Amino acid sequence: MKIEIAKTAGFCMGVRRAVELALDAPGRHAAPIYTYGPLIHNPQVLALFAEKGITVLNAIPERGSGTVLIRAHGVPPEDKQRLKDAGFRVVDATCPRxxxxxxxxxxxxxxxxxxxxxxxxxxxxxxxxxxxxxxxxxxxxxxxxxxxxxxxxxxxxxxxxxxxxxxxxxxxxxxxxxxxxxxxxxxxxDSTEKRQAEVKQLADRVDSVIVVGGRQSGNTQRLAQIAAESGKPAYHVETEAELDACCLDHLGRVGITAGASTPNWIIKRVYRELERLPARKQAGVVRLFFRLIQTSLLTNVYVAVGAGCLCFACTRLLGIAPAGAPAAVAMLYVLSMHLLNHLTGMAEDQYNDPERARFYERYRFLLSLLAIAAGGFGIISASAMGGVAFAMLLVMSLLGLSYNLNLIPERFGMRVRRLKDIPGSKTILIAAAWGVVAALLPGITSKGTFTLSVIVVFAWATALVFARTAFFDLLDVQGDRIMGKETLPILLGDRRTFVLLKGILVGCMVLSAVLAAVGLVSGLGFLLSLCPAAMLMLIGAYEKGHMLPGMRLEFLVESLFLLSGAITLLWMAATAP
Ligand code: SF4
CATH class of the missing domain: 3.40.1010.20 (4-hydroxy-3-methylbut-2-enyl diphosphate reductase, catalytic domain)
Structure with missing residues (x-):
């Protein structure tokens, strides 16, 4: 099944701004936090606000305290004044348009x-x-x-x-x-205008249109009406649970659009559910292959193999003879840390990747055992590389384990008490950890010291993983914001993060080629420029709407590290005496 998501699907500028102001309000403005009337017509988002203690104020009382958010629709000026007179602090989220x-x-x-x-x-x-x-x-x-x-x-x-x-x-x-x-x-x-025009064009290209959004949302209803008028089967759903598999799983092309009040995480869930439908019907090899890929991604085994491949590529860049121990350490460490990350981050996955959250909930015990075993075997394997490698991996494992722990007691009243609380820390720490196990550990243990080539290969590997992790953060930005996480895209904004990622990837392409040209690393550096180039192509395809967030995109991004391993193998075969 080919699935197309309308470029205009989801929050418009005004709603996005209002939702972000609301989500940022607790902790920034005086409690209790209210919205004057429901902020948007989407029951899932309203339920989420209620969970965060943001409630709806339907009528203005004579006296009140706390903060009231004016929704994107705006209010009459006298209502704003009455709210202020009653004693509320007013945050105006009226859409600029x-x-x-x-x-x-x-x-x-x-x-x-x-x-x-x-x-x-x-x-x-x-x-x-x-x-x-x-x-x-x-x-x-x-x-x-x-x-x-x-x-x-x-x-x-x-x-x-x-x-x-x-x-x-x-x-x-x-x-x-x-x-x-x-x-x-x-x-x-023009957001409404474009959304309505696009659903018409979308309906011409697909066999059926799914319109995602609240039943009370006027603009979502209009989209569903326009889609239905196209003559193609159109379905208005609030969540993925309402998708009717029997009507959809035989279709070749399905289009998804969504109202201005529909969050991305709900659109993503609908997309992921649709992505799985045809595989459910398939028999034999295709179904098995799909399950295999899905399980290896969910358990992070695929990611871990990628880390092993990256380590293999880095050792050959550094001219170190291939040995199993560094790659095994990289794989086991990455497997252990990524499993722990998901086991402790199930709340975020509820929004960004509910299927993963369900998987981790269901197999929590087995996955915890796997994480502990992988971490333990990783440290044992590191000891085979020498005392330095053992000590480094032990320190990194402890850092990884303490990522979610409160390191500073509450009585100090500090906002940053865990490593996790440092804005943007996840992306940077994951990238640095990969860089250490893939390049620094094998480099130092083999050469006995920090050489320039070890440092630059470490920087190259770290930058590549940084781009991969920040790109995933971009896909999860709404769910992360809901959970109060301050990832890089939340701090920098989407546009600046894309620019940063592209700059880093171009830097990676140039760096490995230049290092190979000046003889600081092996000639493999020229070929490994293909990995950041491929990542750039994937980001470009995503920006143009040719790639959508889901299992396929995750699989392709993670495959870039396997690509580095494959390129290294080919290069070794071609340069073997
Ligand atoms: S005017 Fe309405 S539809 Fe347009 S951006 Fe603002 S809130 Fe969204």
Whole structure:
């Protein structure tokens, strides 16, 4: 099954901003935290807010305390003032595009213009807009209502940001023909416009369209309506649990779109579920292969083999004779630490990768045993490489184990009490740990000291793993934010993280080739430039929407380290005397 996710699926700019402001509010603003009305029309996100202690304030009390978030739709100015007067601190999460419409109305109302708002009278955004117009506002939702309006000396026409474009075009044509002195403003949000246009194009390319989002969400309902009008089977689901396998598993191409209030982690879950459907029907080898890949990814065995391959490549870059011990140490250490990471990070996986969370919940005991055994055998194997390797791996294992532990007692009142609390630490520590076991350990134990070549190969391996880990962080950014984690993409923002990753990967490509050219590492350095190049291609494909977050993408990214091993083997075969 080929699955396509609409580029416009999920949170629009305004909703994303409002959700991020809400998630960041606990700890930043005075408690209790409220949203004035439901922040968005998505039951899963609202349930999540409730879990985090962010509750809904439906009416303004006479007295109150804490913080109130104004939602993306905005509110009438008098409501904002009443909240302040009641004693709340107000955080305004009104979408900047709604603020623009409010400003147009306010400015013109002061100049005596009547305001004609095209929209749903009861919609919170329209209620807010009316508040900015004072007594001069009328709301219309049909051509009949427009025709029934009295003539105004001067008037403006604006639309609710999520209005139907075709209808608003009719309104504008009506105004131009009947009251050419009325000023009309294009206030429909292009996010809605693009989303609606894209679902039509998507429906042309696929056999069926899945629309993901809350049933109460107006813009999601409209998407489902447009998808249904295309004539292709269209399904509106809130979560992956509502997917009907019987209707979908035989289809060749399925498109997914989602409303502006649907979080990425729900879209990802739907995608992952769809990705699995055809394999369930397959028999024999294909099904077995799928299960094998899935299990090796879930148990981190595939990742560990990748670490072994990277170690193999690094030893050959350094001109060290291939030996089993360094690769085994790298594999066992990475297996142990990644298992522990997932065993202690199940809460985050609930959002980012629920299937993995279920797997770890189900096999917690066995996976814990595997983690301990891999860690123990890793240290024993390191002792075979000498005292230095043994001591280094022991220290690194202790660091890994203490990652989630409170190292500073609570009474000191410090925000950073665990290694995990250091912003961006996960990405950097994972990359450095891989770099140590793949390059530093074998390099130092073989050469007896830190040589320049050992340091640069360590830097090369660390940078490559950093790019891989930060890319996965980018895919998990919403789930991580929900859990309050401060990963690199959360700190830097998506765009800057992409730029950083590309810069690092280009640096890796150039570095290994230059090091080989100047003779600091073996000629293998030229060929290993292919690994960062392949990673760059994967990131590019993801950015263009050709690759989607799921098992396939994870498998391909992790395969880059196996690629380094395969390239090394070929190079050894080609250069063997
Ligand atoms: S749909 Fe547009 S106007 Fe409405 S919240 Fe999203 S970005 Fe803002």
């Amino acid at each position: 709604v603020i623009r419409v409010q400003t147009i109305i306010r400015v013109h109302a002061r100049k005596g213009f009547a305001t004609i708002i095209v929209g749903d009278r009861d919609h919170p955004e329209v209620v807010g807009l009316v508040g900015y117009a004072g007594d001069s506002a009328v709301v219309v939702s049909s051509m009949a209502e427009l025709d029934a309006l009295p003539a105004f000396d001067k008037a403006i026409i604006v639309a609710q940001t999520t209005q139907n474009m075709r209808f608003y075009d009719q309104v504008k044509a009506w105004a131009a023909a009947t009251f050419p002195h009325y000023k009309t403003f294009d206030t429909i949000c």
